[in-house]
Amino acid sequence: MFLAQAQDEEPSISLRIDDNNFKQALQKIEEITEYRFYYLDEWLPKTAISVNYEHTKISEVLNSLLQNTLLNFYILDKNNIILTRNNLIYDSLPITFFGKSEAETESGNAESAQDTNPVLFLDDRLSSQNKTIETVFIGKETAQGRSNAFTLSGYVTNKVDGEPIANLSILSTNRNIGATTDDSGFYKILLPVGENLLETKSLGIESRKKRIIIYNDGNLDFVLDESVERLNEVVVAADAAKNVEEALTGTNEIDSEESKNIPLVLGERNILKIATALPGISTAGEGSTGFNVRGGKTDQNLILLDNAVIYNPSHFFGIFQALNPFTTKNFTIYTGSIPAEFGGRLSSVFDITTKDGNVDAFAGEASIGAVTSNLALEIPVIKGKSALVLGGRSTYSGWILRSLDEESLNNSKASFYDVVAKYNHKIDESNEVRLNGYYSKDEFSITSDSLYGYSNQVFSGEWNHTINPKNTGSLVLTHSGYDFDIGFDGPTNNDFDFGFGIRETGLQVKMRYLHSEVHKFTYGLSSKLYGVDPGSISPKGSESTIVPVDIMAERGLESAFFISDNVKVSDKLLFDLGLRFSTFQALGESSQRVYAQGSPKSDETVVENLEFSNNENVKSYNGLEPRVSARYFLATD
Known part of the structure; x- marks a missing residue:
């Protein structure tokens, strides 16, 4: 495994190391050998080791001890051993060091010898703008089976708040x-073996x-400061090419910094209103909820909060959003090409992400307005590793309605609140966990006899x-709920309570595979269990x-497999190829009527009643969804 010059009579040793x-350990070897x-x-x-060797050659002992370290060894003679970090010591140059001979090329030996060529670089100090450029060694050089290129990966975070830095370029100049x-600040880059000059932009x-x-695959994290x-x-110059850098068309991403330019409405910033300024997205006007994307209905938009569905993202008749702007990191809108990992809606996807907490220092934001107040806190739990984000909003808008001249509105009331909590924990360089919880509640009464209310409940966990x-890879568990109710208390004896609701619990496994600079695969499985309460x-x-009525609850299971490939044909041509296979099963307990064919549906035309037990498959539906999008630059500048 390591290049070493073994002697003809290499000694064998017996050695026991207990928690040293x-x-x-090296001192013990020096004591029992020359x-x-x-x-x-x-x-x-600095780690402790415990091993036992019996009549083992010195080279085998060193191979075992140094296997999981960055150290190599070279046996100089019978008395001296040199340890090196990262690189190897060569006692002769490979036969292909000065090029391949014709005989070597024909025999095929040159290719294997090429793998053992040493990694060479000038050991001098580089400088830029009077600053010395840091040299970092990655991995350990091996003598056999070496690749011509290795993968460097890591995370880039902001030094000020510890947040991941997305869309940062890392170049080997x-x-x-x-x-x-x-979005999580993660990068991967395939670098040729040897010297690479990296620059972040x-x-x-x-x-x-x-x-x-x-020398080998490895990790390198960057912690960068902000630059003014x-x-x-x-x-101001136009750069239309930047709007179509990705193969996915109709995609827009807005971060928290950009949202600060949004005008305030009654002291609140509604980041979802940015969507209405984008092509193809409209609303019916103020006081209406939902979006119409390219002529689609409002219920054909998939709105996700940290991977979990949120059914009604609005407060106060659509004037306020149900998302706390202080705790929202960014959101991405897909209105054209939708990635294969998303399904269940036809028009668009609103993918909203809550910010991670600052793991190094306590931070917070607060606001008090004419209608609402807002508070958000970032609390480090384990310094440098985990943090908790807490946010809450509430309204005291009753005074506005009471100040209106209209008598019917004087007796009205409207209130809402929402709370959000997110915990992020970096276990190690390879594992990270995020837990998010959200709850919102609205109540309003336009007339004195009716009280309307609705609420959202959201939970998501991501590993x-x-x-x-x-x-x-990532494993995501989600749960979403939505409830709507009406309480009527009028002057007659027909007072009632009415309500309906929906629940869904989902599990998704998503994998990403960086095959090469040409192919980048995303694939996985997802499943959702729906529970619908049609109303009571x-x-x-x-x-x-009022006669009580309770419609039987309905259940369904939706599952899907998806795979996509981001194919870079050239610097100009880029494809995103996706395939999604979805299936839906209506589940019992259920009672279904079968009517006479060709007859109107009524009690008289029922020919059979089908009864289905709990979780029994009532009906299955499935479909294949191919998704293709492409980008081609007509000009290079």
Whole structure:
């Protein structure tokens, strides 16, 4: 596994190490042999080891001890062993170091010898703008089976608040290779073995340069500060190509910073109203809820809060959004090409993300307006690892209605509140967990005899896991609920309580596979269990003459498999190919009538009553959804 110059009579040793560190282990070997080790103390891992060797060659002992470290060894002679970090010591150059001979090429030996060529670089200090560029060594050089390129991955976070930095470019300036961070600040880049000069670039974030010497797959995180540029002149220029960089068309992303430019309405910022300024999205006007996307109905928009469905994202007759702007990180709107991982709606997807808490310092925001008050807190739980975000809003809008001249509105009332909590925990470099809970409640009475109310309940849990530099995955558990009720208390004896509701619980497994710079796969499985309460009405009070009615609840199971491939044919041509297979099963307990064919549906034309037991399959539906989108640059500038 390591390149070593073994002697003809390499000694065998017996050695027992009990809970010692690496330095103590090397000292024990020096005590029982004639060998002396040469190394720097800071190279040695601080972890304790416990091993036992019986009549084992010294090279095999060192191979075992150093297997999971960044250290290699070289046996110089019978008395001296040199330890190196990251790289190998070569006692001869490979036969292909100065090129392949014709005989070697024909025999095929040159290819295997090429794998053992040493990684070479100039050991001098690079500088940029009078600053020394840091050199970072990634991985450990091996003598056999080495690839020509390795994957470097990691996370990029903001030094000020610890938030992930999305859409940041990481470029290898000497190799003409680049990558971009995703919403969680994660990046992957395939780098040729050896020296790479990396540079980070993003608007409003400091540019950082690092010299990377890569020997194997590894991780490198960036913590970057914000950058403020003082401009003497502002030039506004169009750059239409940037609007179509991705293959997915009709996609818009808005972050929390951009939302601060939204005008306030009664002291509140409604970030969902930004959607109405985008092409193809409209509403019926103020006081209406929902969006119409390209002529679709309002119920054909999938609105997600941290992967969980939220059924009614509005407060106060649609004037306020039901999402706290202080705790919202960003949201992405898909109105054209919708990724294969989303299903269940026809028109659009509103994918809303709650911000992660600051793991290093306590932070908070608060506002008091004419109609509402808002408070959001970020509380570190385990410094540097986990944090809790808490947010809450409430209204005291009754004084507005009481101040109106219209008598019917004077007796009206309207109130709402919502609370949100999110916990984010970074377990290690490969595992991260997020838990989110949300609840909102609205009550309003336009007339003195009726009280209307509705509420949203949302929970989601997400586990993100990095399997290796090329494969990542996430497991998402969600639960959503929506309830609507009316309480009528009039002057007659027909007072009633009416209500209906819906529940859904979902589980999704999503995987991402970075096959190469050409193919990037996303695939997974999802399933949702629906419970629908169509409605019930009951008398309110002992004198009410209303007859109770309770419609039987309905259940359904929706499952899907999805896979997509982001194909980069060239710098100009990009495809996004997706396939989604969905199935829906209506489940019992249920009672279904069968009517005579060709006859009107009435009690007289019923020919059979079918009874289905609990969880029995009543009817199944399935369908295949191919999804294709492409982007082609007509010009390169």
